[in-house]
Amino acid sequence: MGGNPLPDDLAHSAFEWGTERLWPQFDRLAAQAPEALALADCHDKRWSRAQLRALALGIADQLREAGVGAGSRVLVAAHKTPETIATALAVSSLRGVFCPVSPKLGDGDLALLETLVGHRAKVSPAKDTVEVTSAAGPYSADPRDADTVLIGFTSGSTGVPKGVMHGAGALNYATRACASIAGLQPDDAILGIVPLDSAPGFAFTAHFALSLGHPLVLVDPWVPAEALRRAERYNCGWAIAVPTHLFTMVEAARQQEWSGRLPLRAMAVGGSAMTAELIADADRLLGLKALRMFGMSECMGHASTRPGHALERRQLYDGIPFPGTEEEAFDANLNALPRGERGQAGVRGPSLFIGYAEGLGAGQERMTPDGYYLTGDEIIRDEDGFVRVVGRIKDQIIRGGFNIDPAEIEAALLRHPAIAEVAVVAVPERKLGEQACAVCRLRPGEGTIDLPLLLDHMASQGVSRKKWPEHLVLVDAMAIGTTGKLDKKAMAAIAVEEIGRRRAAVSAV
Numbered sequence: 001m002g003g004n005p006l007p008d009d010l011a012h013s014a015f016e017w018g019t020e021r022l023w024p025q026f027d028r029l030a031a032q033a034p035e036a037l038a039l040a041d042c043h044d045k046r047w048s049r050a051q052l053r054a055l056a057l058g059i060a061d062q063l064r065e066a067g068v069g070a071g072s073r074v075l076v077a078a079h080k081t082p083e084t085i086a087t088a089l090a091v092s093s094l095r096g097v098f099c100p101v102s103p104k105l106g107d108g109d110l111a112l113l114e115t116l117v118g119h120r121a122k123v124s125p126a127k128d129t130v131e132v133t134s135a136a137g138p139y140s141a142d143p144r145d146a147d148t149v150l151i152g153f154t155s156g157s158t159g160v161p162k163g164v165m166h167g168a169g170a171l172n173y174a175t176r177a178c179a180s181i182a183g184l185q186p187d188d189a190i191l192g193i194v195p196l197d198s199a200p201g202f203a204f205t206a207h208f209a210l211s212l213g214h215p216l217v218l219v220d221p222w223v224p225a226e227a228l229r230r231a232e233r234y235n236c237g238w239a240i241a242v243p244t245h246l247f248t249m250v251e252a253a254r255q256q257e258w259s260g261r262l263p264l265r266a267m268a269v270g271g272s273a274m275t276a277e278l279i280a281d282a283d284r285l286l287g288l289k290a291l292r293m294f295g296m297s298e299c300m301g302h303a304s305t306r307p308g309h310a311l312e313r314r315q316l317y318d319g320i321p322f323p324g325t326e327e328e329a330f331d332a333n334l335n336a337l338p339r340g341e342r343g344q345a346g347v348r349g350p351s352l353f354i355g356y357a358e359g360l361g362a363g364q365e366r367m368t369p370d371g372y373y374l375t376g377d378e379i380i381r382d383e384d385g386f387v388r389v390v391g392r393i394k395d396q397i398i399r400g401g402f403n404i405d406p407a408e409i410e411a412a413l414l415r416h417p418a419i420a421e422v423a424v425v426a427v428p429e430r431k432l433g434e435q436a437c438a439v440c441r442l443r444p445g446e447g448t449i450d451l452p453l454l455l456d457h458m459a460s461q462g463v464s465r466k467k468w469p470e471h472l473v474l475v476d477a478m479a480i481g482t483t484g485k486l487d488k489k490a491m492a493a494i495a496v497e498e499i500g501r502r503r504a505a506v507s508a509v
Contacts, residue, residue: 189239
């Protein structure tokens with residue numbers, strides 16, 4: 001296949017990538033080695049490339065009968081099944097647009113999405129069955145569909161989801177960068193931890209494995225010790241995860257629910273805050289190089305630490321940009337800032353999205369005049385080019401006109417030995433508008449904590465008193481969204497309910 005050679009970058013080997021779609025890449029591999037393992041499903045059934053190809057061709061026939069052709073959007077309930085993987089291949093074979101959605105999406109949200117996508121067909125691929133339904137229209141007439149292979153959906157600020165459009169080159173580039181970073185070998189498998197219903201979730205599991213010829217090992221439901229055993233059983237060399245996944249894997253090893261030799265050469269971790277101790281624990285208890293990676297649906301995995309970086313680098317930084325990607329911190333006037341200064345992250349490069357789909361965020365892209373996508377994250381880049389994410393602009397809590405960055409507070413709280421996980425969220429307050437509440441899950445056997453002790457810890461960390469949380473809510477389990485990340489909206493609802501109950505109790509006295 002054709003490609004763009006990219007230079008070495010801080011011990012990062014060169015790699016090539018092109019704009020070929022998923023189907024021809026997989027089809028060529030299936031012709032070369034039809035009996036090679038393509039997929040191990042969640043029930044340990046093994047699928048050869050020939051078997052998966054045959055399933056995909058059968059689904060393609062159904063899609064063709066439903067009117068799907070080049071540029072057609074296909075809405076797919078992305079269960080973690082061979083049928084979903086085969087549907088992605090089928091859509092690609094017809095040069096259509098794969099549009100995965102969470103099977104857990106509520107009826108109302110799904111109905112709204114269906115009125116906006118403009119899909120030709122809807123597919124419900126559960127275990128052993130594939131139901132293809134023709135859509136009545138109106139169908140998308142967006143000319144960008146011709147160059148789009150994947151639309152991932154992400155939450156929008158107006159309540160309407162955003163449709164993130166990607167071309168084949170973006171998926172090829174991002175996955176080949178990760179394969180190069182990890183030093184993957186031909187017989188290494190990919191451990192499919194994350195759901196398939198987001199752009200990164202699909203790209204870094206299904207597209208990664210099928211386009212490069214690595215077996216894909218699906219994991220569902222999430223049982224950390226079993227995931228570790230599957231990684232061993234199938235010689236998995238790479239995976240992508242969110243911090244909750246890594247934390248529970250470490251705890252499984254700590255509680256001796258698993259012991260063994262983990263073959264993973266590296267695991268990319270991103271999406272929310274994690275402690276330096278977690279990265280060190282992964283080294284010590286799992287023998288795993290956990291690599292902080294910076295990315296989002298709009299620009300998938302565009303910066304990462306490397307296995308060869310010192311532990312301190314991997315603990316504190318979110319990586320260096322992939323070769324060919326540019327990343328800078330920008331001020332409020334969209335001027336690039338010098339190294340060492342804090343500003344909004346702007347990124348441009350081959351994994352940048354085409355744009356938001358019409359009716360699903362089109363026109364809301366936040367770009368600089370010279371083509372950098374503004375992510376909404378605040379970063380600092382040091383003199384060596386390492387990126388450190390230090391906050392989220394949109395997540396700020398505004399207390400009496402003073403802006404509080406939850407990420408900064410969460411990082412400080414996670415340094416307390418008793419706190420395993422934390423989400424700092426806003427709760428309404430009549431006088432100040434908003435106050436900060438720390439929702440925490442404690443480590444078993446590490447004692448408990450109350451608000452005075454929590455504030456003592458904040459003081460010991462040197463955090464300004466203006467940023468201290470006014471409330472603490474302890475929970476047995478954190479709310480987790482469909483992507484595996486902490487669900488801050490759900491956490492905020494828990495906090496508001498609990499603070500309201502406490503205020504009512506005080507008023508009744």
